[in-house]
Amino acid sequence: MSSCCQATDCWKRGQPNEWMYPTLILCAFGFFSVMRPIDSFFLAYLVGPDKNITVHQAMNEIFPIWTYSCLVLLIPTFLLTDYLRHKPVIVLHGFALIIQCTLLILSRGVLAMKCLLFDYGLVAATNVAYFSYIYSAISSEHYQKVTGYCRTVILVGHTLGSTVGQVLISVWNASYFCLNVISLASVSVAFLTALFLPTSKRSKIFHREDVAEVNRVSPAIEDCRQKCGKTGPQDNPGDQTVDGLAMTIDRNNASNVFLQLWSDFKECYSSPQLLCWCLWWALATAGFNQVASYIQVLWEHIEPTGNVTVYNGGAETISNLMGATFAFAVGHTKLDWAVWGELALGIFSVVNSGVSYAMALTKNIWVCYVCYSIFKSCYMLLITITMFQIAVNLKKGHYALIFGVNTMMAMILQSLLTIIVVDSRGLGLDIITQFLIYATYFAVIAGIFLVRGVHSFVQTRRKGKRHVGSGIIENTSPARNDTEITAQL
Numbered sequence: 001m002s003s004c005c006q007a008t009d010c011w012k013r014g015q016p017n018e019w020m021y022p023t024l025i026l027c028a029f030g031f032f033s034v035m036r037p038i039d040s041f042f043l044a045y046l047v048g049p050d051k052n053i054t055v056h057q058a059m060n061e062i063f064p065i066w067t068y069s070c071l072v073l074l075i076p077t078f079l080l081t082d083y084l085r086h087k088p089v090i091v092l093h094g095f096a097l098i099i100q101c102t103l104l105i106l107s108r109g110v111l112a113m114k115c116l117l118f119d120y121g122l123v124a125a126t127n128v129a130y131f132s133y134i135y136s137a138i139s140s141e142h143y144q145k146v147t148g149y150c151r152t153v154i155l156v157g158h159t160l161g162s163t164v165g166q167v168l169i170s171v172w173n174a175s176y177f178c179l180n181v182i183s184l185a186s187v188s189v190a191f192l193t194a195l196f197l198p199t200s201k202r203s204k205i206f207h208r209e210d211v212a213e214v215n216r217v218s219p220a221i222e223d224c225r226q227k228c229g230k231t232g233p234q235d236n237p238g239d240q241t242v243d244g245l246a247m248t249i250d251r252n253n254a255s256n257v258f259l260q261l262w263s264d265f266k267e268c269y270s271s272p273q274l275l276c277w278c279l280w281w282a283l284a285t286a287g288f289n290q291v292a293s294y295i296q297v298l299w300e301h302i303e304p305t306g307n308v309t310v311y312n313g314g315a316e317t318i319s320n321l322m323g324a325t326f327a328f329a330v331g332h333t334k335l336d337w338a339v340w341g342e343l344a345l346g347i348f349s350v351v352n353s354g355v356s357y358a359m360a361l362t363k364n365i366w367v368c369y370v371c372y373s374i375f376k377s378c379y380m381l382l383i384t385i386t387m388f389q390i391a392v393n394l395k396k397g398h399y400a401l402i403f404g405v406n407t408m409m410a411m412i413l414q415s416l417l418t419i420i421v422v423d424s425r426g427l428g429l430d431i432i433t434q435f436l437i438y439a440t441y442f443a444v445i446a447g448i449f450l451v452r453g454v455h456s457f458v459q460t461r462r463k464g465k466r467h468v469g470s471g472i473i474e475n476t477s478p479a480r481n482d483t484e485i486t487a488q489l
Helices: 003-014 015-034 037-047 055-062 064-084 087-106 111-124 129-135 138-169 176-194 212-229 237-255 257-268 273-304 312-331 336-362 363-395 397-422 431-469 479-488
Strands: none
Touching: 015 037, 015 087, 015 129, 015 138, 015 312, 037 055, 037 138, 037 176, 037 273, 037 312, 037 397, 055 064, 055 273, 055 363, 064 087, 064 129, 064 273, 064 397, 087 111, 087 176, 087 336, 087 397, 111 129, 129 212, 129 397, 138 312, 138 363, 212 397, 273 336, 273 363, 273 397, 312 363, 336 363, 336 431, 363 397
């Protein structure tokens, strides 16, 4: 009875605040950090009279910088995030956003814009600290709930930012400079919000929970010391045990970090099915990032901003809402994704390839807007399925490692695409040819996963028939539990 009362008192005193306060701060930071109206009109701002950058300079010289800088900074930032326990890197993320908006307001010229895109790469790399903070500062029973809150708030921030930008441009004929000032104010609020985040007490690599085990052992040893008070501090074996154990843990923690990472990596990627989902993640994300990064260049080619009022913000708003709807629908679809998931990867990759060809070949900006919305929605649907299936097949605690490795592989592939296709030091192709290559890239992905999906589907059906024919009833469908997990992702 007394233990129950103590637990209740503990919950009343601090348990809700343990996750509610960090969640509130995280959501506020996420909202203001992405509520940037200028993002939908970034290229239009660069090629306009304010910056006077040519489309060729922006596409072939400036935009590739962020891909390279993010690739270079990703691993050091991941390790630094774990070592510093997240909060300093989240604060750095907010500060880098302020620098980005300030440079966009004050600076001119190609070199200054390259510095700006390098800073954008730092923003993309430090973003790893945002979601990983959840799994280090909040207890495990709140993981799914808090992740859902943060994802929703970020979507709302993106949607509101693009909507505000479009309304200001279309209705009040505001300048792009005005949109950038609003963006600077928003990211400044995000930076100030990050300062109120509590520092996480543990991490996955450098600050493992082994030290907490020492702290749990120490009271027992201290009790032994008090009972055996005849020995002095210099002769007390308890002191030597605790100190020696702490030194050993600290020494092993420093020397075995990379060995532990490698061991976890091999364990996670030993499953062929898991490897297949991770392969799609890396391939498709690289292609999606390329399309999303250069879509404004294509829009500028089809309909130059100097001729008409552009509706880039409206297109981004619709694509975000459609993507959210598709991703939400996955969580409420009663389907055995273990059977149909890989086939869905192939089918929707065909759709993405088709709309990419349409975007490259059309002369109508509205057709391009619609195709981009379909493209982004399909990707959001498929990445939700992929994350869900990877989570189902992973051991607890390996999510950050696998998601990080998949992102790293995607950035390597994206960098190769950028060097070969976009960069002026490579082929430096025009935007139409680029999108034809991206469409072909997705066609290859579609072919690979259609073959894999059909093979897996046939094998699963044959296995089911063998069980039924032999009189064995086996429930191989995790549809109910899978749907519940997907809904939380």
